Amino acid sequence: MNHSAIGSLIHFVLSNFTAVLFIAALLRAALERPRPSADRTLSWLLLLPIGVGGLWSAFFHLAYPEMAARFIGWADSPFQFEVGMADLAFGVAGCAAFRASFGFRAAVVLVNAIFLLGDAVGHVRQMITAANFAPGNAGPVFYLDIVLPVLTIALLLMSRRSRDEAPPG
Numbered sequence: 001m002n003h004s005a006i007g008s009l010i011h012f013v014l015s016n017f018t019a020v021l022f023i024a025a026l027l028r029a030a031l032e033r034p035r036p037s038a039d040r041t042l043s044w045l046l047l048l049p050i051g052v053g054g055l056w057s058a059f060f061h062l063a064y065p066e067m068a069a070r071f072i073g074w075a076d077s078p079f080q081f082e083v084g085m086a087d088l089a090f091g092v093a094g095c096a097a098f099r100a101s102f103g104f105r106a107a108v109v110l111v112n113a114i115f116l117l118g119d120a121v122g123h124v125r126q127m128i129t130a131a132n133f134a135p136g137n138a139g140p141v142f143y144l145d146i147v148l149p150v151l152t153i154a155l156l157l158m159s160r161r162s163r164d165e166a167p168p169g
Contacts, residue, residue, distance in 0.1 A: 015071070018053035019140040022148065025049055038158035045152055046105060047098040049144065050112055054091025058084045072141075073126065073134025090115065102160065109156045113149030120145035 013020055025044035029036040060068040061084030068084075069076040090112055097108040123142045126132035135141075 015135065016140050017056050018049050019144055021048040021053050021056075022144060038155045038162060042105065042109075042152060042155040042159055043098050045148065045155070046094045046108060049094075049148055050108070050152070051091050051094030051096075051098065054087045054089075054094055056091075058088035058091055060084075061087055068136075071134065071136035073130075073132040073137045086115065105159075106156055109149075109152045113153055116145040116149045 022045070025048040026041070028048075029041035029044045032040050057068075060071075061080050065080035065084070066076045069080060090108075093108045094112070097105045100108075120142060123137050123145065126137050132138065
């Protein structure tokens with residue numbers, strides 16, 4: 001592999017880091033023995049794409065707001081700081097939820113789902129009203145804004161059901 005291909009690979013991974021973390025979380029959970037559970041899969045999704053991904057997004061919105069805005073197809077604005085702080089909050093909460101109680105996980109999943117699904121609505125509005133098809137608006141970020149909350153809510157409900165059905169121990 002030449003330097004150009006390596007550079008392209010690094011650029012692709014870093015530009016799609018949360019999607020890479022999402023896939024890594026699913027792979028990590030799939031490798032669990034005897035078999036992955038909804039609870040463990042949820043743990044990895046909370047830690048990697050929500051936790052680490054949130055910290056990653058926060059870093060760019062806070063440290064490199066012009067770059068983050070350009071990736072989304074926006075002009076830089078003071079709202080970059082606010083988005084960065086929200087991403088930081090979700091990142092810290094996601095990391096803390098990795099081994100937390102069911103109630104804490106439920107709160108993180110629900111608040112994160114509201115945020116991400118709201119983001120998805122905003123992305124669609126930008127696609128329709130501003131023809132904004134930038135990678136950070138209409139690419140993997142958009143799809144994760146839908147798939148991640150739907151999957152984490154489903155896993156949360158499955159995790160709760162398995163806890164309710166487990167024999168007292």
